[in-house]
Amino acid sequence: MNGWILAATVALGTGLGTALWGVATGPLRRRVVAQNMSTALACPALLLLSQGYARPSYVDLALVLALLGPVGTLVFARLLADDLADDPPRAWGVTWVVAGFGAVVVGAVCAATGPSPEMVKLLVIGALLIGGNVLASRALSGGFPGAGRG
Amino acid sequence: MNRRTTLLLAAEALAWWCALAALWLVLISTVDTLERVVGASVAGVAALAATAARRVVSAR
Numbered sequence: 001m002n003g004w005i006l007a008a009t010v011a012l013g014t015g016l017g018t019a020l021w022g023v024a025t026g027p028l029r030r031r032v033v034a035q036n037m038s039t040a041l042a043c044p045a046l047l048l049l050s051q052g053y054a055r056p057s058y059v060d061l062a063l064v065l066a067l068l069g070p071v072g073t074l075v076f077a078r079l080l081a082d083d084l085a086d087d088p089p090r091a092w093g094v095t096w097v098v099a100g101f102g103a104v105v106v107g108a109v110c111a112a113t114g115p116s117p118e119m120v121k122l123l124v125i126g127a128l129l130i131g132g133n134v135l136a137s138r139a140l141s142g143g144f145p146g147a148g149r150g
Numbered sequence: 151m152n153r154r155t156t157l158l159l160a161a162e163a164l165a166w167w168c169a170l171a172a173l174w175l176v177l178i179s180t181v182d183t184l185e186r187v188v189g190a191s192v193a194g195v196a197a198l199a200a201t202a203a204r205r206v207v208s209a210r
Contacts, residue, residue, distance in 0.1 A: 056179070063177070120176045 004052030008045045011101070015041040029089035032076055032140055039069025040098045040133045044105035047122070051109050059121065066125050070132030077139040088142040095137040099130045159201060166197035 019041055022034025043065045050058030077084070106126035113119045138144070174189035175181060 117176050124173070124176065 008048035033091040066129040070136040073136035
């Protein structure tokens with residue numbers, strides 16, 4: 001057990017646990033936000049685990065999650081657009097806290113990696129993670145009027 | 151489609167190709183000739199798809 005694995009355990013245990021609780025209970029507006037946050041928390045946790053276990057292949061998993069997580073949320077945002085229109089979720093506090101956590105994790109793993117192509121890869125993952133989740137949160141809160149009708 | 155729009159489309163596809171090929175080079179672990187050839191090819195296919203998709207979206 002090192003510091004990286006400990007941080008990943010805390011992130012998975014508290015963060016993902018809370019997100020799963022939010023997905024399983026409460027009104028729809030809370031469930032979609034929690035679903036969005038679950039991938040945003042699992043991705044930094046995978047980066048921490050890849051550093052902790054010294055397995056670079058875990059980074060690819062984080063890349064896929066950073067790309068597909070927000071895409072999944074966009075599908076929910078479109079399919080549930082009518083249900084969410086009356087009572088749209090406003091979760092900017094949670095969104096920015098989770099985005100900040102992602103930025104801190106990417107920064108720490110970058111510092112441990114040092115300047116190399118792997119560091120650029122981590123920065124790409126960080127940009128996809130934060131940009132994707134801010135975009136997905138905006139879509140959930142009705143920030144793209146007309147997009148639901150295509 | 152006149153000459154100007156053709157040139158603009160070609161420039162856009164080239165810009166996509168540059169960005170996607172650079173992304174490929176960053177994401178692979180070992181850079182050798184085969185990887186370069188495969189990366190240039192798939193970046194070309196993806197650049198054409200991205201240009202076509204953007205045309206469809208902006209035409210709506």
